[in-house]
Amino acid sequence: MALDQANSASHGYTLTALNRWSVANKKLPPVGKINTVHVYDFDNTLFQTPLPNPKIWNASTLGLLGTPYVFINGGWWHDSRILAATGEGVEQEEKRAWNGWWNEKIVELVRLSMKQDDALCVLLTGRSEHGFSQLIKRIVASRGLEFDLIGLKPSVGPNNERFPSTMVFKQAFLRAVLGTYKTASEIRVYEDRPKHVAGFRDFLADYNSQQISIGRSPITAEVIPVSELSTTLDPVVEVAEVQHLINVHNELVKKKGSDARGAPLTIKKTVFFTSYMIAPDDTKRLIKLLNSQVPDVTDLKYLANTILITPRPCPKNILDKIGGMNSKMKWEVVDIGSLQGNIWAARVRPVPANATYHTDNPSPSVVLGLRRGARPPDVNKIRNWQPIPPDKSFVFETTVGEKYMLRIEREDQDGDQYESQHEKFSHRGSKRKFPGDDDRHSRQHGGNFGNNNARDYHTSTHQGHGRSGGGGDNRGRGGYRGGNASRGNRGGGRGGFKGSGRGGKGGAHGYRSLDDVETRENPQSGFNPSTVSYDDTFPSLQGGGVGGSGSSGPPHPQLQPPLPIAPQQYGQLFPQHGQWPAPGGPPPPPSAQSRPIGGPGPDLQSFY
The missing domain is CATH 3.90.1740 (2',3'-cyclic nucleotide 3'-phosphodiesterase fold)
Known part of the structure; x- marks a missing residue:
């Protein structure tokens, strides 16, 4: 709070300064024109983001995937390949506007915000600006959604701020928006995570208290909780992408040498x-x-x-x-x-x-x-x-x-x-x-x-x-x-990872934050232990491997130099294509069917 007040005193709130927070590269509407601000979260609010599948990974591994402190290259929420692998992959899904992967009710609200002349339409996510700005812009553009501001968390803010968590970043972003559009009398925030809903409500209550203290009228603030719509990747795709995370991590370990999280990793299975x-x-x-x-x-x-x-x-x-x-x-x-x-x-x-x-x-x-x-x-x-x-x-x-x-x-x-x-x-x-x-x-x-x-x-x-x-x-x-795959292992991984974390809440029924997944100073509550039950039926990773004959997985960007291939029993990496192509391709026809949750994949029956 003190940091925000100091920034407010030393930096004027102007349209030019506000635009530095955005990757949308749009001319902002005049200050006097805006009466209401509509803010939309991305992951599992606007877009049905795939989460790590608790039927594939045991509970401690779900925690490892969520934390940024195990993989040198980040983890599930920090590698754009995971998001790009949604459905059949970015090259195919962009052509059909990721049909079936949206929260259609929120999409309709965004369209209404776009049509409202006195509304500032904002997309705000804790995804990193460096890793996700181009991909997220392509995703929303494919659906014809236009935002005045698209805010992703930068490594350093426009005023040299550093953000220890996603919520700190989002609050700083909203303070810049409200400080610039002082004539706005209303703000609505759409968010799926209860913790962030509470954080926004506290922030807006404090903001109004400050406004009243300096003789200004409070703003009408509403934070709307959005029901999370959990989805997963195709299981074969998911394991291939996680294997790629591990391959990149292991290559970096070799280059950088041993450090606190420099142990080479591997995938194993428990039968x-x-x-x-x-x-x-x-x-x-x-x-x-x-x-x-x-x-x-x-x-x-x-x-x-x-x-x-x-x-x-x-x-x-x-x-x-x-x-x-x-x-x-x-x-x-x-x-x-x-x-x-x-x-x-x-x-x-x-x-x-x-x-x-x-x-x-x-x-x-x-x-x-x-x-x-x-x-x-x-x-x-x-x-x-x-x-x-x-x-x-x-x-x-x-x-x-x-x-x-x-x-x-x-x-x-x-x-x-x-x-x-x-x-x-x-x-x-x-x-x-x-x-x-x-x-x-x-x-x-x-x-x-x-x-x-x-x-x-x-x-x-x-x-x-x-x-x-x-x-x-x-x-x-x-x-x-079957039992509990990790009973007694609600902490980090068995391999002694530092900061391996306890995951989110309940696997696919709750997910961890993006860049504030867990800090050593502020650990969050853990994934509920993943239950392995006798009746879980799930496609197999056996039967030709990923990318083998008959597979229909998504294309992925080429890394140089090529990384080791995933172990055979977990499927090989998909054929590596070039970098994501420029936006293009016809929009999906009105009659196009929605993509099924998890996307396509071989009908294999023995994987759990």
Whole structure:
């Protein structure tokens, strides 16, 4: 506040001085013409900005992506490639004006502000002026939106100010606007983040108090909260872009040498279970079957998307026997059963009946739905199985895949944390027996156990289905739990990053600030731990890799020299095109369909 007052005394508020805050390069309207000021935030107010996807990254990694103190080159909010990757990428989206990525209600309000002769129309964002001015101008211009002022946070303000946070910058910007357009009697600010809504209200209340103290009339001020519309990138695109962030960071580490945040980084994955993944269309058929057989069932959380293989990364010998990752397998639905009406499941048999398969459960089954308090491992307790009528039974195909989440760690981090994760998520309580566990082997009709001394799993080459009691085993228990990917890790990353932060609030349901994401002096509240649940269905990163045959990802600017390619298991970087072309291309036709959230991408089913 003292800084603003000092600047007010030493610098006159003129149109020329105000224009230095803007990247719009427009002639400002005369002071006497403006009666109202309309200020619009950009991210998730005007434009549906993609956020880090909590179904891809564990909670600590969401925090790492949000903070500017881990990556030398910034992070999610500080690299324009992330914003440029929205939809199918800037080169394609500009031609159709980023159709489907706007908050249409706010767009309409901006158009009304543009038509109002006595209104000053302002776009104000905490994105950095150096990194985002050209991209944001292209985005708004593609939609035909015109602002009198476009304010992005500069590294140094027009009066040599430095801004420790986005809110400090925005308040200084608004003080310059109101100080210049003294005849304005009204200001409206549209903002999605509750913290910034409160900050603007406090600032405007203080501003009016100062106006009254010097004998001026207060301005009518209104701060309008905007509901956040969370979106994400295509998952393959997102991982490729994060890998690029890591590649740039690692290159800078090599050039600059070791410093407080100079550790090379890498992406690793935590596998929660391996299973036969069921395609979405077949999931719908299974749920429809449940509803037709048990029409009065209510209050269920539907699953119907996997048949357990192992509750951990599948051992190579087992994976080889069942055909390897991404191999196909057909199944026929034969029984449906429940446990006290709290969990419903379908038993299945392989097609053909003598096909080789593996499951750590007593028999292959699909959990169809759960009530609150039930857990997928309870499928092993079901004893009451009812045959499916022949006219209702059907055959569906599955793909062998893993449910996993990705995490960012230092390259020198010891181990890949498979064991520690699965001690937490897979094996907890796994020794508890269900009634009848001791007679397990006597009930495996025709089972071929092979050498199962340590694991005691069930590998089958049944000649038929073997409809015994369904088993009472708990072997698959932990693998379904999924659990909390970062419980106990609400602070920084495991790799010991300084300032790694705690993220925003709840992943895609709240996001961190842009340039004031978190300072060591003013840490913000953390991301809620990201839950990995058994029923999360998400496209896979397996199946050709990013930029491989058939991929349709966005183009990206070329960096010189070329950076290392992302590890194969996470997809390669997209083909590198030239710098963003000059604005151009026809506007989207009125009939153009809106872009789906997340943009295009391969229909891959085993990524979580």
